[in-house]
Amino acid sequence: MLVDSHTHLYEFNPDELRSFGGIILVSVAEDVKSSETVVKLAEEYGNVTPCVGIHPWNVDKVPPSDVKLIEGMVKGGDVRCLGEVGLDLKFTPNTIDRQRRFFEEFLRMAKEYDLVLNIHSPDAWREVYDMVTRVDVDKVIFHWYTGPLDLIGDVTEQGYYISVNAALKIQEKSRRVAEVVPLRFMLTESDGPYEYRGIRLTPLMIRELVPEIAKIKGVDAATVEDSVYFNYTKLFK
Numbered sequence: 750m751l752v753d754s755h756t757h758l759y760e761f762n763p764d765e766l767r768s769f770g771g772i773i774l775v776s777v778a779e780d781v782k783s784s785e786t787v788v789k790l791a792e793e794y795g796n797v798t799p800c801v802g803i804h805p806w807n808v809d810k811v812p813p814s815d816v817k818l819i820e821g822m823v824k825g826g827d828v829r830c831l832g833e834v835g836l837d838l839k840f841t842p843n844t845i846d847r848q849r850r851f852f853e854e855f856l857r858m859a860k861e862y863d864l865v866l867n868i869h870s871p872d873a874w875r876e877v878y879d880m881v882t883r884v885d886v887d888k889v890i891f892h893w894y895t896g897p898l899d900l901i902g903d904v905t906e907q908g909y910y911i912s913v914n915a916a917l918k919i920q921e922k923s924r925r926v927a928e929v930v931p932l933r934f935m936l937t938e939s940d941g942p943y944e945y946r947g948i949r950l951t952p953l954m955i956r957e958l959v960p961e962i963a964k965i966k967g968v969d970a971a972t973v974e975d976s977v978y979f980n981y982t983k984l985f986k
């Protein structure tokens with residue numbers, strides 16, 4: 750069973766969604782509206798695992814009270830994941846103080862309700878790592894990790910997971926990350942339909958990503974597939 754541990758399903762059309770059958774799709778959201786859509790998609794499609802949250806890029810567009818609406822969605826117990834949440838010092842450093850306030854709230858929720866965190870942290874890798882370890886949350890995915898290679902050991906020592914993006918085929922940093930991260934802490938993702946350097950990423954690319962990782966690791970593709978699926982079940986079951 751292939752796993753896409755980070756995708757934005759609400760941005761795909763229904764025909765595309767059907768073509769992703771047979772792949773486990775962990776869908777993040779970016780605001781209250783997309784969170785509601787993701788919850789509905791999870792009811793409709795058996796292969797969808799929902800995450801709800803407010804993207805760090807959106808914190809200046811929504812009132813802080815939206816965090817309470819997100820909390821209402823996880824209180825019921827059906828949604829076990831917050832995402833995409835985190836900090837971004839690369840693309841939106843101007844809102845970092847507000848991002849930190851929102852993220853603190855999501856960390857509190859993750860701890861209180863024992864949730865998985867599906868985390869966005871460009872150029873804030875170490876700060877996010879420090880924050881999640883300080884709150885002592887258990888289940889963390891560092892999505893599309895392209896941070897310092899020397900932080901990876903600390904991340905995996907905490908039992909946190911690192912998600913390698915399908916952009917690996919053209920992104921040298923992702924390749925380096927895949928070399929360093931042990932398979933037992935590795936997940937696979939598309940972040941689709943995000944467009945990276947002219948490539949529209951989709952969950953179907955996980956099919957090519959798994960053999961690429963296998964080549965890097967010197968194992969067969971089935972070993973990578975099984976390992977990622979096992980990691981997924983540890984986090985979400």
Ligand SMILES: [Zn+2]
Nearest residue numbers: 755777833940
């Ligand atoms: Zn994303």
